[in-house]
Amino acid sequence: MPNSHPVDFDEILAKCGNSHRYQYLLLALYGFLMVFVSMHYFSQNVISFVPDHWCYHEQLENRSFEQIEQIYSRFDKPSCTRLATIDIDGGNATISNDRCDRWIYKYDFGFRSMNTELNWVCDEAYKARVGQSLFFIGSMCGTLVFGLLGDKIGRVKALILANCCGFLGDFSTIFTGSLTAFSITRFISGLAADANSYLMYILLLEYVSPRLRNTGLNLSMGIFYSLGMICSSWIAVWVGHWRKYLLCSSLPLLLTILFYFLVQESAQWLITRKDVDGAVRRLQRVARFNRRTINESDLAAFRSYCQKAQHVKQDEDKFADLLNSPHLRSIFFKMLVAFMLTTVCYNIMSRNVEGLGISPFTMFSLTALTLPPSGILQANIQNRIGRKGSSVSAMMLTGLFTAASGIAMSLWQHPSVVLLVSLNIIARFGISVCNGSTLLFSTELVPTSVRSRGLSLAHVAGAASSLLSPYIMHLGTYYRAAPSIILCLIFFFCAYVTLLLPETANRKLPLTVKEGEQFGVGERMFDFLRSTKAQSTVDADQEADTRQKLMT
Numbered sequence: 001m002p003n004s005h006p007v008d009f010d011e012i013l014a015k016c017g018n019s020h021r022y023q024y025l026l027l028a029l030y031g032f033l034m035v036f037v038s039m040h041y042f043s044q045n046v047i048s049f050v051p052d053h054w055c056y057h058e059q060l061e062n063r064s065f066e067q068i069e070q071i072y073s074r075f076d077k078p079s080c081t082r083l084a085t086i087d088i089d090g091g092n093a094t095i096s097n098d099r100c101d102r103w104i105y106k107y108d109f110g111f112r113s114m115n116t117e118l119n120w121v122c123d124e125a126y127k128a129r130v131g132q133s134l135f136f137i138g139s140m141c142g143t144l145v146f147g148l149l150g151d152k153i154g155r156v157k158a159l160i161l162a163n164c165c166g167f168l169g170d171f172s173t174i175f176t177g178s179l180t181a182f183s184i185t186r187f188i189s190g191l192a193a194d195a196n197s198y199l200m201y202i203l204l205l206e207y208v209s210p211r212l213r214n215t216g217l218n219l220s221m222g223i224f225y226s227l228g229m230i231c232s233s234w235i236a237v238w239v240g241h242w243r244k245y246l247l248c249s250s251l252p253l254l255l256t257i258l259f260y261f262l263v264q265e266s267a268q269w270l271i272t273r274k275d276v277d278g279a280v281r282r283l284q285r286v287a288r289f290n291r292r293t294i295n296e297s298d299l300a301a302f303r304s305y306c307q308k309a310q311h312v313k314q315d316e317d318k319f320a321d322l323l324n325s326p327h328l329r330s331i332f333f334k335m336l337v338a339f340m341l342t343t344v345c346y347n348i349m350s351r352n353v354e355g356l357g358i359s360p361f362t363m364f365s366l367t368a369l370t371l372p373p374s375g376i377l378q379a380n381i382q383n384r385i386g387r388k389g390s391s392v393s394a395m396m397l398t399g400l401f402t403a404a405s406g407i408a409m410s411l412w413q414h415p416s417v418v419l420l421v422s423l424n425i426i427a428r429f430g431i432s433v434c435n436g437s438t439l440l441f442s443t444e445l446v447p448t449s450v451r452s453r454g455l456s457l458a459h460v461a462g463a464a465s466s467l468l469s470p471y472i473m474h475l476g477t478y479y480r481a482a483p484s485i486i487l488c489l490i491f492f493f494c495a496y497v498t499l500l501l502p503e504t505a506n507r508k509l510p511l512t513v514k515e516g517e518q519f520g521v522g523e524r525m526f527d528f529l530r531s532t533k534a535q536s537t538v539d540a541d542q543e544a545d546t547r548q549k550l551m552t
Contacts, residue, residue, distance in 0.1 A: 006301055006304065006305040006308075007298055007301040007302040007305055008302075008305055009267070009268060009271070009302075011302075012283060012294070012298060012299075012302045013207070013267075013283065013286075014209075015287070015292065015294055015298055016283050016284075016286045016287040016290060016292055016294060017286065017287065017290030017292045018207070018208055018209040018212070019208065019209045019212050020290040020291075020292070021289055021290050021291070022207070022264075022286045022289040022290050023207060023208045023209075023212055025262070025289070026203065026204050026207060026208065026263065027204070027208075027212075027220050029200070029259065029262065029263065030200050030201070030204055030220050030224075031220040031223070031224035032224070033163075033196075033197060033200055033256065034197060034220060034221060034224035034225045034228060035224050035225075035227050035228040035231065036228065036249070036252040036253055036255075037196055037197045037225075037228065038224075038225045038226075038227075038228025038229050038231075038232065039228050039229075039231060039232045039235075039249040039252075040166050040170060040189070040192065040193070040196065040249060040250070040253060041193055042228075042229060042232050042350075042364075043170055043189075043232070043245070043246060043249050043250075044131065044132055044135055044186065045232075045364070046113075046232050046233070046236045046242070046245060046364075047113055047114045047115075047173075047242040047245065047246065048113060048114060048115050048120075048128045048131075048132075049108065049111065049113045049115070049360045049361075050113065050115050050116065050121055050125075051105050051106050051107050051108045051113075051116065052065075052069070052079075052105075052106040053079050053103045053104060053105045053106065053116070053121060054068050054069070054072050054078060054079060054103065054104050055072075055079070055080065055081055055082045055083065055100035055102070055103060055104075056100070056102035056103055056104050057082075057083050057086060059086045060086070060104060065106045068104060071083075071086065071093055074093075075095070079103075079121065079122060080100055080121075080122035080123070081095060081100070082095070082096040082098055082099065082100040083095060083096060084096035099123065100122060101119075102119075103116075103119060103121060108359040108360065108361060109237040109359065109361060110237075110240050111236050111237055111240055111241070111242075111361070112240065112241050112242065113242050114128070114242045115128055117242070118177065125474065126474065127179045127182070128470075129470035129471060129473070129474050130179060130183055130470075131179075131182045131183055131186040132186070132469070132470035133467050133470055133471075134183045134184075134186045134187040134190065135186040135187065135189060135190035135193065136190060136347075136463055136464075136466040136467050136469070137187060137190065137463075137467065138169075138186065138187040138188060138189065138190025138191045138193070139190040139191070139193035139194055139463040139466070140460050140463035140464050141190075141191060142162065142165070142190065142191030142192055142193060142194070142195045143194050143195055143198075143456065143459050143460050143463060144456070144460060145191070145195075146158050146161065146162045146191075146192075146195035146199065147195065147198075147456055149161065150199050150202070151269070154265050154266070154269060155199050155200075155202055155203050155265065155266045155269060156199075156203070156259060156260060156263050156264075156265050156266075157260075158195070158199050159195075159196070159199040159200055159203075159256065159259060160256050160257055160259060160260060162191070162192045162195040162196040162199065163192060163196045163253045163254075163256040164253070164254065164256075164257075165188065165189075165191045165192045165196075166189055166191075166192030166193070166196050166250070166253050167250045167251070167253040167254050168188055168189075169185050169186065169187070169188035169189025169190070169191065169192065170185075170189050170246050170249060170250035170253075171246070171247070171250045171251075172184075172185040172188065173185040173186065173189065173246055174243045174246050174247060192253075193463075194459060194463070196253070196256075198459075202266070203263065203266055206266045206267070206268045206269070207264075207266075207267075207286070219372075219375075221375070222371045222372040222374075222375040222376075223371075223372050225371060226368045226369060226371040226372055227368075229364060229365070229367075229368035229371075230364075230365045230368050230369075232249070232364065233360075233361040233362075233364045233365050234361065234365070235248050235249070236361065237361055264282040264285055264286060265278075265282055266282075267279040267280075267282045267283050270282065271306055276303055276306045276307065279306070280299055280302070280303065284299075319454070321513040322447070322454065322513055322516070325513055325516065325517040326517075327517050327518075327520075327521060328447070328513060328516040328517045328519070331445055331501060331502065331516075331519070331520065332445070332446065332454065334497050334500050334501055335441075335442050335445050335446070335458070335501060336457070336458055336461055337494075337497050338391075338438055338441075338442070338494050338497045338498050338501070339438060339439075339442050339458045339461065339462055340458075340461050340462050340464075340465040341465070341490050341493065341494040341497075342395075342431075342434055342435055342438040342462075342494060343435075343462035343463075343465055343466055344462075344465050344466060344468055344469055344472075344490065345398075345431055345434070345487055345490055345491060345494075346431050346432075346434070346435045347466045347469040348469045348472055348473055348483060348487060349402075349424075349427060349428055349431045349487065350367070350428070350431070358417060358421060363421065363424070366421070366425055367424070367425060367428040370425060370428050370429040370432055371432055373429070374429050374432035374433050374436070375432070375436060377433060381393075381394075381433070381437075386503050386504075386505035386506075387437060387440060387441040387444065387503060387504050387505050388441070388498065388499070388501065388502075388503045388504075388505075389503075390433070390437045391434065391437040391438055391441055391495075391498050392495045392498050392499055394430055394433040394434045394437055395434050395491045395492075395494050395495040395498065396491070396492070396495050397430055398427055398430030398431055398433075398434055398491055399487070399488045399489075399490075399491030399492050399495070400488070401423055401426045401427040401430060402423075402427045402484050402487045402488045402491065403484060403485065403488035404423055405420060405423040405424055405427060405484050406481035406482075406483075406484025406485045406487075406488065407481065407484075408420060408423065434491075438498075441498075441501070441504060442455070442458055443455060444504040445501065445502075445504060445519075446516075447510040447512055447513055447515060447516035447519075472486055472487075499525045499526070500525065501520075502519060502520025502523045503520075503523070
């Protein structure tokens with residue numbers, strides 16, 4: 001008997017199974033991908049690690065590293081000061097007017113980085129920063145290009161192309177030896193950054209239930225991204241050379257070609273391309289994988305629903321409508337500023353693992369361990385004090401700990417290694433909470449009808465602002481505390497901008513530009529403090545409804 005009741009996509013997906021074997025396969029593949037995406041993203045850091053180093057002198061050849069460090073400790077810039085003469089006991093040494101052109105390196109765990117092999121240190125240290133800048137420029141371009149391809153040729157194909165592009169960039173870097181070639185290959189590698197995981201994220205959202213989205217995605221992202229960062233460090237130590245490391249980190253990206261045979265194309269995307277039959281075939285495959293049976297009457301009702309929906313003419317919101325709405329435009333640009341500043345801070349703090357008195361490999365692993373608990377803490381804080389409260393408090397506290405780290409480095413010539421490491425781990429934990437809170441807060445503030453376009457612009461703006469991160473880090477070569485002080489000021493300003501935004505927790509999210517124009521009108525800066533109790537008592541059904549609208 002034909003089904004007279006129309007069946008929409010959520011209903012037909014529930015009949016196929018939206019929290020079963022296929023969905024767990026997607027989560028497993030997403031976790032697998034996050035490991036290698038993390039290695040790809042932080043490969044620039046690993047190949048650019050600079051160990052303790054001193055200017056070469058023939059009279060230093062038979063001395064220990066401790067003796068060399070003691071000889072150079074009397075000079076302001078021991079790593080870049082060339083000595084003319086050194087007495088036998090090393091008590092007296094004179095400075096040469098010539099530039100240093102050869103160095104003695106104290107390799108961490110024996111790992112030879114690109115900077116040490118090419119001597120990109122001291123006056124040449126800027127070259128690695130230029131490569132990082134080109135990586136972020138590539139990320140900005142790749143976010144646009146692969147985002148458009150995802151809508152044109154499909155999510156799966158665009159995902160595979162993005163990861164192949166990442167492989168090409170990292171693999172080509174192995175054969176570079178000049179700044180020009182290095183910059184080109186890092187630009188190619190950067191094209192894949194963000195796009196090589198974001199498209200898989202979209203596929204997951206379009207095939208899993210809201211409950212599984214909230215728990216599964218957060219756990220997969222936190223645990224496996226952290227695992228990838230730890231692998232980055234110790235694979236580099238194991239192979240011992242930056243070229244071998246890039247080979248190990250780039251080859252696994254080619255395994256995403258197998259996704260073409262394992263992952264079904266987005267059925268929702270196929271419907272938007274008016275390929276209802278193709279969407280039905282993908283849903284039937286999901287049902288078979290989940291050992292579910294779908295009635296032909298349900299499929300016929302679903303086809304009928306899709307065909308009717310395609311003939312309904314709707315007035316769609318354009319991104320220009322957002323820009324023409326004064327209140328919503330103000331919210332959007334404030335959100336954009338907060339998103340950009342948080343992205344800059346995240347990139348600097350996640351990459352700044354040198355100069356703390358311990359091996360950068362160890363420090364990289366310690367900071368990676370903060371990711372899973374920071375995600376859990378973020379979720380609990382947001383449930384208690386809302387999006388705005390969690391973002392502002394995290395920014396203020398992270399800024400204070402970052403400033404404390406900078407003060408410790410500037411006041412003490414030889415600050416405690418334990419203190420510096422502890423402050424940096426706490427700050428790294430804080431920026432993870434800031435980043436997650438800001439991402440969710442920004443997503444909720446943009447109306448559903450223009451959310452995809454608004455967030456794409458935010459990601460591109462974040463990638464563009466990240467161009468500043470390598471240069472802010474480079475200031476540390478002139479004054480050790482400079483990056484920490486700048487970060488503290490950015491955090492405080494970002495907290496102020498966030499206070500100007502309306503609270504979104506447990507409120508009906510704007511679906512259209514018209515609703516967005518009315519969202520938060522009349523709300524004052526600290527009104528969210530008075531509503532915290534009321535927000536915490538909202539029932540679970542309303543919270544689930546809010547999440548569902550967010551994922552639309």
